[in-house]
Structures are given as C-alpha cells and as structure tokens.
Amino acid sequence: MSDPYANLGNAAEDIQIAIADAMDARSIDPAQVAMRHAYMSEITVPGGAFAVEMGSGTGHITRDLITVARASRALGIEPAALMVERARTHHANQPGLSFEVGDAKATGLDSGSVDLVLMHTLLCHVPGPEDVMTEAFRILKPGGTLAIFDGDYDTATVAIGDFDPLEPVVKYMIDANVHNLWLPRQLVPLAAAAGFATGEVRAHGYIASGEAAYFMSVIDRALTKMQAERLLTTAGAEGLRAEAQARIAENRFFGFMSYTSMLATKPA
Ligand SMILES: C[S@@+](CC[C@H](N)C(=O)[O-])C[C@H]1O[C@@H](n2cnc3c(N)ncnc32)[C@H](O)[C@@H]1O
Structure with a gap:
C-alpha cells in the first residue's frame, strides 16, 4: 500500500489533521519522551550549534534539539504546509526555533553549514532514503553529527494471546503507513555509503502505558480505513474499537514495539 x-x-485535509493529532499525542507520551531523551542526551554539539530536523511534522522533536540536545538554533524542514503551520503555532514561544516548508532531499541550505542533522521517524517513509543521506552529508560541517531514530515496525504487537483479533488491525495500519519496514535494519550500510562514520546503534523498547494514546490512534485510524475499504462493517469496526477501549479501561491493554537509534559523524 x-x-x-x-x-x-x-x-x-482530514487525513493530515488525524496524522498531526497522532504526532502530537505520540510526542508527549512519557515513554516516547524517555526514548528521545536517551539518544539525544548522548549527542555532543559545539557552542552556538545550528541543528536541523528533516521531516519535522508538528515540531516537538525539533524543539528537543534545543531543549535536550543543547543546540542554540534549530530548523524543522517539512513538506506538508499544514504541519509547518501547526508546528509554528505550538512552539511560537521557543527562542531559536523555526520551521520551513521543504524537502529533505534538497534543503537549499549551504554545504557545511549545519552542526547536527536529525531524522526522527522520517526515513522509513521516504522512497530513495539514499538521497536524504547524501543531502545530510552535504549540509553537515566536517565533524558534524547525524542522528537517526526510526521504528522497527515489524516488531509492533498488541497481542495478548494466540489469534488476538486486534493484532491484524495494527499490522494492517503499519502496512498502509510504512514505505520501508526494514529501514532500521539497513541504517548502518546506508549511512556508510553516504560517507558517514557510524557510531552508537541502540534498540529502545516501547511499551504502551496509561491510555495507550499512540497505539489507540493506530487502531482507530486502521479501523476507519478498514471500514472505508469495506473490510469491516460499521458494527465490526465498532466492536474491535470497543474491545481495545475495554482493555484500556480494565488495565489489560498491551502494546509493544522496538525503535532503533543511530548516531553517526561526518569525518573531519
Ligand atoms: C512520521 S512523521 C514524523 C514527524 C516528526 N519527526 C515526529 O516524530 O513527530 C514523518 C514526517 O516526515 C515528513 N516527510 C516525508 N517525506 C519527506 C521529505 N522528502 N522531506 C522532508 N520531510 C518528509 C512527513 O511529511 C511527516 O511529517
């Protein structure tokens, strides 16, 4: 798909708004925040650093480049104008932070002008990730850092038993929303081919907690799409939605997936 x-x-527009809401919900999930802090706090930048997030969506992660990774200025580049508008509104009070409509494959930034480039859940969605890596390499200063974080979506599961009926709902949404399922497992050679020296590669386990906002947004959007495609009747979709909601209300919901982070350097 x-x-x-x-x-x-x-x-x-209704799909863009639903996706923007899902990004906002995911970005404040405490377990997602903890994973971001875990890899970003390992990044070292020089004083006065300029950082760029490629694929900035609604901007929460770009903001972390200043508040967690300690860059002085951060720019989010994002092709969808609706996301850029929302990012500007959300983060208007953060000094040093800006957002522009643009493409990660051709940012228009000067060569060797950036200290840190971040791709946070971008690359698995982009056909031709080699071109994004080449652009990141071009705009980074020698010695600059590339940070990548992406979902290993094949590990995503909500099953709490054999033949759990919610499991294919999640798999359906991943199939419909991830261009390259295997990208996190291909990161090291991809970065090396662009000229980067690859450093720390880590796995981060994510377990849904509380209201399971991220997994619920996945299940909800999947059921809406399955209904639109006549895979489910309204009653069928409502039944599965009620099952997921009951698991949360009764503290029986389980959701897990693994993410991969990689830090790399442009050789000096
Ligand atoms: C899953 S979202 C992640 C957004 C944000 N990084 C976050 O984690 O909340 C992926 C984003 O990458 C953007 N994107 C897709 N192709 C792109 C490209 N060629 N250049 C820049 N951004 C792109 C999408 O529009 C989308 O906003």
Missing part, C-alpha cells in the same frame, strides 16, 4: 507520510501535503 502507499504510505501517506511519503507525500503528506497531498493527502486529504
């Missing part, structure tokens, strides 16, 4: 994130600006 085609991945709407690969061309988000052209998706229907």
Whole structure:
C-alpha cells in the first residue's frame, strides 16, 4: 500500500489533521519522551550549534534539539504546509526555533553549514532514503553529527494471546503507513555509503502505558480505513474499537514495539 507520510501535503485535509493529532499525542507520551531523551542526551554539539530536523511534522522533536540536545538554533524542514503551520503555532514561544516548508532531499541550505542533522521517524517513509543521506552529508560541517531514530515496525504487537483479533488491525495500519519496514535494519550500510562514520546503534523498547494514546490512534485510524475499504462493517469496526477501549479501561491493554537509534559523524 502507499504510505501517506511519503507525500503528506497531498493527502486529504482530514487525513493530515488525524496524522498531526497522532504526532502530537505520540510526542508527549512519557515513554516516547524517555526514548528521545536517551539518544539525544548522548549527542555532543559545539557552542552556538545550528541543528536541523528533516521531516519535522508538528515540531516537538525539533524543539528537543534545543531543549535536550543543547543546540542554540534549530530548523524543522517539512513538506506538508499544514504541519509547518501547526508546528509554528505550538512552539511560537521557543527562542531559536523555526520551521520551513521543504524537502529533505534538497534543503537549499549551504554545504557545511549545519552542526547536527536529525531524522526522527522520517526515513522509513521516504522512497530513495539514499538521497536524504547524501543531502545530510552535504549540509553537515566536517565533524558534524547525524542522528537517526526510526521504528522497527515489524516488531509492533498488541497481542495478548494466540489469534488476538486486534493484532491484524495494527499490522494492517503499519502496512498502509510504512514505505520501508526494514529501514532500521539497513541504517548502518546506508549511512556508510553516504560517507558517514557510524557510531552508537541502540534498540529502545516501547511499551504502551496509561491510555495507550499512540497505539489507540493506530487502531482507530486502521479501523476507519478498514471500514472505508469495506473490510469491516460499521458494527465490526465498532466492536474491535470497543474491545481495545475495554482493555484500556480494565488495565489489560498491551502494546509493544522496538525503535532503533543511530548516531553517526561526518569525518573531519
Ligand atoms: C512520521 S512523521 C514524523 C514527524 C516528526 N519527526 C515526529 O516524530 O513527530 C514523518 C514526517 O516526515 C515528513 N516527510 C516525508 N517525506 C519527506 C521529505 N522528502 N522531506 C522532508 N520531510 C518528509 C512527513 O511529511 C511527516 O511529517
């Protein structure tokens, strides 16, 4: 299936709004925040550093480049105007932070002008990730840092038993939303081919907690899409939605996936 994130600006407005809401929900999930802090706090930048997030969505992660990774200025580059507008509104009070509509494959930034480039859950959505890596290498200063964090979506599961009926709902959404399922497992050779010296590669286990906002947004959007595609009747979709909600209300919901982070350097 085609991945709407690969061309988000052209998706229907209601889909863009649902995706923006899901990004906002995921970005404040305490377990997601903890994973971001775990890899970003290992990044070292020089004083006065300029950082760029490619694929900045609603901007929460770009903001972390200043508040967690200690860059002085951060720019989020994002092709979907609706996301850029939302990012500007959300983060208007953060000094040093800005957002522009643009493409990670051709940022228009000067060669050797950036201290840190971040791709946070971007690359698995982009056809031709080699071109994004080449652009990151071009705009980074020698000695600059590339940080990548992406979902290893094949590990995603909500099953609490054999033949759990919610499991294919999650798999369906991943199939419909991830261009390259195997990207996190291909990161090291991809970065090396662009000229980077690869450093720390880590796995981060994510377990849903509380209201399981991220997994619930995945299940909810999947059921809406399955209904639109006549895979489920309204009653069928409502039944599965009620099952997920009951698991949360009764503290029986389980959701897990693994993420991969990689830090790399442009050789000095
Ligand atoms: C899953 S979202 C992640 C957004 C944000 N990094 C976050 O984690 O909240 C992926 C984002 O990458 C953007 N994107 C897709 N292709 C892109 C490209 N060629 N250049 C820059 N951004 C792109 C999408 O529009 C989308 O906003």
